[in-house]
Amino acid sequence: MRIVLTGATGFVGRELVPLLRKRGHQLLLVGRDPQKAAALFPAELTCGYPELAQQGSGYDMIVHLAVANSDAELDVTGFREANVQLLNDTLRAAREAGIARFINISSIHTLDDRKDTLYARTKREAVDVVGKANGIGAVTVFLPPVYGARWAGKLAVLNRLPRWLAQLAFKPLAALTPTVSVGVLADFITSEDAFSKPQLILSDGQSSNIFYRIVKRFIDLAFAVAVAVLLWWLLLAVWVLIRLQSPGPGIFAQTRVGQHGEEFTCYKFRTMKLGTVQAATNEVSASSVTRLGHFLRKTKIDELPQIWNIFRNEISLIGPRPCLPVQTLLIEERARRGVFTLKPGISGLAQVNGIDMSDPEKLARWDQRYLRLQSLTLDLKIALATATGRGQGDNVAREK
Incomplete structure (x- = not known):
């Protein structure tokens, strides 16, 4: 597949790009700072958002990872520009490029209406925008903490341990909170039924967690x-x-x-x-x-x-x-x-x-x-x- 990724320099993108490339997919990485993406992934094509409509022509889908996370030091205007307006602009560019599918990556924190942080509020606004998108197949995927070769967030402490010990400690920690492997996300992105529902939650589940x-x-x-x-x-x-x-x-x-x-x-x-x-x-x-x-x-x-x-x-x-x-x-x-x-x-x-x-x-x-x-x-x-x-x-x- 030919896949456009925004926000590829974030943690999820850094774990996802090598996996998609290993599986043979052609990627275009889009960001505010294309040089940063090019430095991280020198073998991949990169461009800025203004060039997306032109450079994205012929691609199958966009996976929108770009986000201002909850720890960003932004006011309400800054969060709305990063989490709502940028998504709107990306959707518009995708339609201009003739890209048929759009996957918006969100967090399970936005599912709880009682969470009233600027991050949660603006990400919920983004979900509404995707739900009303016309002229393109659009879906929002809600993710718990994502892990791959490394861990992030509260699980980042595992990166300090030897690999075998980190793997051993991960299961008890994963029992306390839902998690999802980057491999599960990659499988979903390239699956035939990825757009069968307008919204869904991806996770590893607990069935294999003894x-x-x-x-x-x-x-x-x-x-x-x-x-x-x-x-x-x-x-x-x-x-x-x-x-x-x-x-x-x-x-x-x-x-x-x-x-x-x-x-x-x-x-x-x-x-x-x-x-x-x-x-x-x-x-x-x-x-x-x-x-x-x-x-x-x-x-x-x-x-x-x-x-x-x-x-x-x-x-x-x-x-x-x-x-x-x-x-x-x-x-x-x-x-x-x-x-x-x-x-x-x-x-x-x-x-x-x-x-x-x-x-x-x-x-x-x-x-x-x-x-x-x-x-x-x-x-x-x-x-x-x-x-x-x-x-x-x-x-x-x-x-x-």
């Missing part, structure tokens, strides 16, 4: 043991109260869809009247919930029997909420996004952000976001948000 899996499982089991040992009296009391208040069993057992699409029996305290239809919670009438059930659902005490599912390794504290086999649309959306590679959870990223099963496509998108951003730090944030009252579970249907 440290993450061990720590997560240990935390799950520690929680389940603590509940069983310290709160057995509460479990017993709630079971008795449910039996006294309304006819039916104290424990509600229901078939759910778990990891790899396999069905399992999920256990919860019964919060609805006996004979309530087996359906998604948002499809069940509010009048079906018992008086005690409202309290149990609000305080999340109804979830405590799922410690048995944790012991059976069917569920985790944090993960996508398991759905019913009859929720076929949600199952299809999750399968398409790879969500079933994850173990389901008692609480999850979607739930603490107020998204329930009433919107299957939106829920699946947030489940996929968790898949890409999964880390011990994120799991802790979700657990704390759940404990402090966010994520009340699926809302029952309103009475008509």
